[in-house]
Amino acid sequence: MIRYIGQRLLQAILSLLVVMSLVFLLSRLSGDPVQLLADISASEEQMDALRHDLGLDRPLGLQWVTYVKDMITLDLGESIISRQPVRDLIMQRLPNTLQLGFAAMAISLLMGLPIGIYAAVNRGTRRDKAAQLFAVLGQSMPSFWLGVILILVFGVYLQVLPPGGKEGPNSIILPALSMGYITTAAVMRLTRSSMMDVLDAEYIKLARIKGLGEAKVVWKHALKNALIPVITFSVVLFTLFLGAAVVTETVFAWPGVGSLILDGVRTRDYPLIQGGVVVFSAIFILANLAVDILYGYLDPRIRLA
Amino acid sequence: MAVVVLRNKERNAASWAGYFILQLGKLPLIPSAILALLLFTAIFANLIAPHSPTRGELTESLRPPVWLGARVIETKVVVDGRVTDILEHVSVQDALKKIDAGSARVAGGGEVAAGSNIEYLRQGGSWNHVLGTDRQGRDVLSRMIHGTRPSLMVSVVAILVAGSIGTAIGLAAGFKGGWVDSILMRLTDIVLSIPLVLIAVVIAAVAEPSLRNIIIIIGLLLWPRFARSVRGETLALKEQDFIARAVVSGSSNLSIVMKHILPNIVPSLLVISTLQVGYVILLEGSLSFLGVGVPPPQPAWGLMIAEGRGFLQTAWWNSLFPGIAMMLTVLSVNLFGDWLRDKLDPKLRQV
Numbered sequence: 001m002i003r004y005i006g007q008r009l010l011q012a013i014l015s016l017l018v019v020m021s022l023v024f025l026l027s028r029l030s031g032d033p034v035q036l037l038a039d040i041s042a043s044e045e046q047m048d049a050l051r052h053d054l055g056l057d058r059p060l061g062l063q064w065v066t067y068v069k070d071m072i073t074l075d076l077g078e079s080i081i082s083r084q085p086v087r088d089l090i091m092q093r094l095p096n097t098l099q100l101g102f103a104a105m106a107i108s109l110l111m112g113l114p115i116g117i118y119a120a121v122n123r124g125t126r127r128d129k130a131a132q133l134f135a136v137l138g139q140s141m142p143s144f145w146l147g148v149i150l151i152l153v154f155g156v157y158l159q160v161l162p163p164g165g166k167e168g169p170n171s172i173i174l175p176a177l178s179m180g181y182i183t184t185a186a187v188m189r190l191t192r193s194s195m196m197d198v199l200d201a202e203y204i205k206l207a208r209i210k211g212l213g214e215a216k217v218v219w220k221h222a223l224k225n226a227l228i229p230v231i232t233f234s235v236v237l238f239t240l241f242l243g244a245a246v247v248t249e250t251v252f253a254w255p256g257v258g259s260l261i262l263d264g265v266r267t268r269d270y271p272l273i274q275g276g277v278v279v280f281s282a283i284f285i286l287a288n289l290a291v292d293i294l295y296g297y298l299d300p301r302i303r304l305a
Numbered sequence: 306m307a308v309v310v311l312r313n314k315e316r317n318a319a320s321w322a323g324y325f326i327l328q329l330g331k332l333p334l335i336p337s338a339i340l341a342l343l344l345f346t347a348i349f350a351n352l353i354a355p356h357s358p359t360r361g362e363l364t365e366s367l368r369p370p371v372w373l374g375a376r377v378i379e380t381k382v383v384v385d386g387r388v389t390d391i392l393e394h395v396s397v398q399d400a401l402k403k404i405d406a407g408s409a410r411v412a413g414g415g416e417v418a419a420g421s422n423i424e425y426l427r428q429g430g431s432w433n434h435v436l437g438t439d440r441q442g443r444d445v446l447s448r449m450i451h452g453t454r455p456s457l458m459v460s461v462v463a464i465l466v467a468g469s470i471g472t473a474i475g476l477a478a479g480f481k482g483g484w485v486d487s488i489l490m491r492l493t494d495i496v497l498s499i500p501l502v503l504i505a506v507v508i509a510a511v512a513e514p515s516l517r518n519i520i521i522i523i524g525l526l527l528w529p530r531f532a533r534s535v536r537g538e539t540l541a542l543k544e545q546d547f548i549a550r551a552v553v554s555g556s557s558n559l560s561i562v563m564k565h566i567l568p569n570i571v572p573s574l575l576v577i578s579t580l581q582v583g584y585v586i587l588l589e590g591s592l593s594f595l596g597v598g599v600p601p602p603q604p605a606w607g608l609m610i611a612e613g614r615g616f617l618q619t620a621w622w623n624s625l626f627p628g629i630a631m632m633l634t635v636l637s638v639n640l641f642g643d644w645l646r647d648k649l650d651p652k653l654r655q656v
Contacts, residue, residue, distance in 0.1 A: 015495045022504065026511045140636035142587050144594045145610050145628030148617065152625075156618050243500050247591050251614075261503065262595060265510040277507055284500045 004296050012289040017068070019281040024067050027270050028060070076275030081267050086275035090257055094279075096166060097249070097256035100179070101241040103172050105234055107180030108187050113230065115184070116191025120226075121218055123196060131192075135185035143244060147178035147251035164253040175252040179241055190233055195226040232294055239287045242280070333644045336637035343634060347453040354444075356434070358451035358604040361442030367620045368428045368438040370445075375429030378619050383424050437622040439612060445622060448604035449630055455593070455605045456634065459520055460585040464578050466524025471531020472574065476562055478532070479539025490536065493529040501526050502591060509597035519598050523585055534577055538570045572649040579642035583635040590631055606631045 042050070051057050070076070076086035112135070119131040154174060155163025162171045198204065199222055207217050245258035253259065257280055264272035346353060367378045430437065436445040478489040505522045512518045542548060543566075551561050592598030593607030601608060606627040613623025 011491060011494055012498070014491070015498045018495050019499055019504070022499075023507065026507060029511060136636070136639065137632075140583065140639055141632050142590050142594075142607070142610070142628060142635075144591060144607070145624070145631065148610060148614055148624045149628065152617050152621055243502055246502055246506055247595065250595060258503075262506065265506060265597065268510075273507060273510070277503055280503060281500055284503075285498050288498045 001297070005293055008289055008292045008296070012285050015285050016278075016282055019285075020068055020071055020278055021064065023274050023277050024064055027274055071275075071278050074279075076279075077271040079264075079272045080269045081272070086271050089260060089272065090276060090279050093255055093257050093260050096254060097242075097245055097258060100172060100175055100245065100249070100254060100256060101238055103176035104179035104183075104241045105237050107176050108183045108237055109230070109234060111180065112184040112187025113191050113227075116188040116230075117195055117218070117223070117226075119188065119192045120195035120199065123192075128192075131188065135188040138181045138183075139185040141182065143178055143182045144247050144251050146181060147175065147248060150174045150178055151252070164251075166255050171252075171254075175248050175254050178251070179244055179248050182244070183237055183240055187230065187233065187237070191226065191230050194229045195222060198222045198226040201225075232298060235287065235291050235294060239284060239291065242284050242287060245280075333641055336641040336644070339633060339637040340641060343453055343457065343637075346450055347457045350451045350454060354447035354450040356444035356447040358443065358448045359602045361438065361444070363442050365434065365438050365442035366428075366440055367426065367616070368434050368442075369430045369620070370437045370622050371430040371432055371435045373430045373437075375427055377426070378428050379426040381424045381426070436626050437620070439609075439620070439623050440616065445609070445626055448609055449606070449627055451604040452606045452609060452627060452630070455516055455599045455603070456586050456589060456631070458516065459523065459589040460582045462520045463523040463527065463585055463589075464581055466520065467527035467581075468531050468574060468578055470524070471528035471533075472535050472567075472570075474528065475532040475535025476539055476566065479536040480543060480558070480562055480566065486536075489532070493532045496526065497529045497533075499526070502588070505588070505592060506595060506597050509592055514597050514600045516599060516603075519589060519592055523588060527581065527585070530581065531574070531577060534573060535570055538573055539566055542566050542569055576642065576646045576649055579638065579645050582642070583638040586631065586635055586638070 048057075056063070074087055076090070078084065079086055079089060082089070115131045115134065119128045122128045122131075151163045151174065154161040161174055162168070163174075165171060199218075204217060204222055207221050212221075245256060246262055247258075248254065249256040249259035250262050257276055261273060261276035261280065263269070264276060350358075369376065369378075434444050434446070436449070438444055439448070474489050474493065478486040478493075505519075505526060508522050509518060548561060548565055551565055556564070589598060589605075590607035590610075593605040594611045596608075596611065599605035599608055601612070609627040610624045613620065613625075613627075617624060
């Protein structure tokens with residue numbers, strides 16, 4: 001197990017280095033940052049001085065080393081537009097992104113679990129198929145379009161929920177719903193197959209033979225065991241939501257890190273993009289690491305693969 | 306008798322509808338028909354589209370779909386012949402009342418003087434623009450028809466790119482084994498653990514947004530999904546007798562891989578590719594929606610949904626229809642992919 005964790009950890013660090021180097025190269029390819037930072041009236045000498053201050057006149061390899069050191073110590077520089085430290089901007093918004101991820105996870109489980117159980121109990125019937133259709137629809141829908149339609153229906157016409165931004169606890173419902181419905185299909189399928197496996201188990205047959213009522217068999221005996229894979233899968237869900245955050249946060253003007261990065265992209269604010277992407281990827285990679293370790297712990301066969 | 310009663314009990318409307326649609330979905334007929342129609346539309350877009358996808362007439366601005374009658378779309382406040390404010394979703398009477406009460410505000414912040422003029426845009430559906438028009442007076446249907454092109458183009462070419470890279474890496478890793486396998490699979494794991502959408506957004510922002518760049522970005526980020534399953538298949542095939550015989554008969558590694566292994570993994574490659582098409586279409590849509598994909602004024606579904614967001618209240622048709630097109634497409638591709646998988650490669654069903 002320790003060997004396995006060590007391997008995964010090393011791989012996570014490598015992944016992060018690759019992301020950092022990618023972002024580093026991209027920002028170097030995208031033009032001279034001095035042109036963006038310096039005043040329009042700056043002379044050639046002033047620009048050279050600025051270049052020297054920023055270390056841009058040093059060899060690329062050395063620049064990379066300093067850059068990686070800065071990123072690891074979370075010294076992310078200053079936003080070109082707002083002149084605030086990028087680290088502060090990110091830290092202000094990070095809780096919102098995490099909140100949204102957890103809310104979407106809750107919605108996905110709240111919809112996917114009951115539907116999956118319902119489908120498994122009614123296996124092979126039309127109810128099963130209707131439940132599957134509901135889930136497959138979610139998988140085929142662009143989440144940003146679902147978001148727009150939710151805004152139209154609940155925010156504009158019915159006016160029962162805020163159409164965007166973050167004002168009050170109700171604002172989280174629509175963005176969480178638009179992210180959560182998309183992954184409901186996966187939760188539902190997993191619950192369904194896991195529940196079906198458990199319902200075939202010997203101990204369930206025994207419970208039935210004992211004369212236990214169907215409701216008690218399903219809810220008391222089968223559900224507990226059927227839930228295990230679904231619970232572990234919810235960590236995977238969280239990484240999926242982190243990946244989708246840029247899109248959903250933009251649709252709903254949700255003040256998270258995803259929309260912050262996109263703002264940076266629109267205003268060509270490279271320090272902001274750089275810091276945002278590195279921090280975001282680090283969280284994403286860590287969550288993936290957690291998934292790997294969790295699965296390795298639960299299923300020893302994975303460790304050997 | 307008892308059986309009949311039970312069956313009747315189950316025939317409620319909701320489950321019937323679901324059953325019906327899924328039965329249709331089970332046949333590849335409907336998804337295939339939709340996909341064929343889509344392909345036809347993409348190829349002959351120029352001939353089918355009733356209007357230009359990029360040029361609009363301003364007099365036709367924000368026309369609703371054909372089945373909606375004439376309605377006030379926009380109410381504009383005009384001071385000294387200049388449009389100073391647009392009051393969305395407000396009737397003419399309401400706008401006049403607001404101005405008289407001094408509560409109508411100009412975009413700049415000042416109040417509208419009592420007695421200002423108002424102008425309004427009143428549009429009704431017409432057969433000339435079946436699904437309505439957007440702000441610039443461009444025909445929504447024509448833009449949707451032309452919008453099939455980037456979606457299909459990106460998914461086909463990007464999957465070809467990703468599939469080729471992934472197959473090459475998967476074959477090399479699976480066949481060679483040892484340190485080649487270790488390095489290539491670590492690389493695959495690393496690329497898999499990168500947040501794909503985020504990196505795609507950043508690359509698209511640095512490189513100018515264009516169709517070619519989206520294809521390259523998606524192609525370069527999607528290959529690990531292919532590499533993993535190709536490696537698995539290769540490992541299994543390598544152990545089989547016919548490969549051992551090919552080795553004994555003196556075939557070179559390259560010819561074994563190309564002649565004996567590759568043809569055997571083509572069915573699974575087809576299945577994986579089909580199952581990725583829906584994902585790529587949604588990804589391209591997201592990038593275009595975020596403004597880092599297909600550049601305006603070109604038509605793309607994701608872009609149309611984004612453009613329609615600005616006046617969702619009054620002209621919802623701009624965002625609604627492209628989304629439905631996208632959903633139907635992805636649904637068809639996924640159902641078709643499921644069917645293909647069951648037909649060609651039932652092993653993958655567990656994946």
